[in-house]
Amino acid sequence: MTGTRNRMKSVVIVGAGRLGTVLGAALRKKGFVVRAIVDRCLAAARESRKIIGAGIATRDVGRVGAGGAFGAMAGAARGADIIIIAVPDGEIEGVARKLARVYGLAGPRGLAGAAEASGVPGKPLGRLAKLVGAPSKAWRGKIVFHTSGVLTADALAPLHDLGAACASFHPVQSFPRKDLPASHFKGVTIGLEGDARAVRAGAAIARKLGARPRVFKGTDKALYHAACSVASNLLVPLFDTACGLLREAGIGNREAVEMLWPLAEGTLQSVKQLDRASALTGPISRGDVETVRRHLRALEKFPAARKIYRVLGAEALRLARRRKTIPPRNLHSADIDDLWEQIGKELAAKGVHTSDVEKAIKEVRRRK
Secondary structure, three states: OOOOOOOOOEEEEEOOOHHHHHHHHHHHHOOOEEEEEEOOOHHHHHHHHHHHOOOEEEOOHHHOOOOHHHHHHHHHHHHOOEEEEOOOHHHHHHHHHHHHHHHOOOHHHHHHHHHHHHOOOOOOHHHHHHHHOOHHHHHOOOEEEEOOOOOOHHHHHHHHOOOOEEEEEEEOOOOOOOOOOHHHHOOOEEEEEEOHHHHHHHHHHHHHOOOEEEEOOHHHHHHHHHHHHHHOOOHHHHHHHHHHHHHHOOOOHHHHHHHHHHHHHHHHHHHHHOOHHHHOOOHHHHOOHHHHHHHHHHOOOOHHHHHHHHHHHHHHHHHHHHHOOOOHHHHOOOHHHHHHHHHHHHHHHOOOOHHHHHHHHHHHHHOO
């Protein structure tokens, strides 16, 4: 990104959620000027502005009426080098269209349409004309990011067409609160995809935050984000399932978390420090068929948990075979395969299609 360190310093955040707020606060700490925090909920924007410590708080551009809020937002957007759209995935394209309509149209007809779209009556049209200007002046040279992990930069097409450089900027990190420190980005991967200039800018910003930029093809984004969801989002229901099983054994929720958390944390540390196969422990890694049978019998009253155990157990078996952690006497016996075949037959008896069961069993055997 040519001149990013010197020029690309002013930012508008659209979306006063957790990610937008934490990112805005981190950028301010790294020397960026946060000009505005925009959200359809003014209270949320004000809360984020307080946390960030800079900028104006204003409503979503499509919901602003006549008056100072519109002028403030227009001035902020026109003066900003970077616009970050940190809203839910389903709203990104709509935000891009609104920004393009309001700040990208020239001529009397275009301005009238912008005024109508924004709820601004005809009277302030002259002021709107001064704020917006021609498309080439409104967006040329600006960089626009959205923070979706699954959507590509194509979601920002209306702004790209007006001259903006557009990209997706997705931190591979969870953001449970708005008030997280800038260090929350340290060592985190930032997934980037889109226009070359915007990607270069995103990479420079990522490094400024202490994060690691990683460029993806647009065609790979859905798979990349699915991997992120499995590693992060799906760990929560998995942990909740384990706590639920302990609850059935008479252990309260707080004690269950206290009991399981060191175990889960230690496992994640092992995954970080070792290869995944080496991090695997437990009865499946040892080829302890009888213990697995006992587990499955205990889970008969909990079909959802049993299904999770079966599916992830098959993957654990694949990892164990990769490292050859199963003792030779078990590795070369049919016991473990027979066990999974038995599970498959039980599923078939409960209505799961036979061909799906057979395919799953063959896949497990193929991975030996």
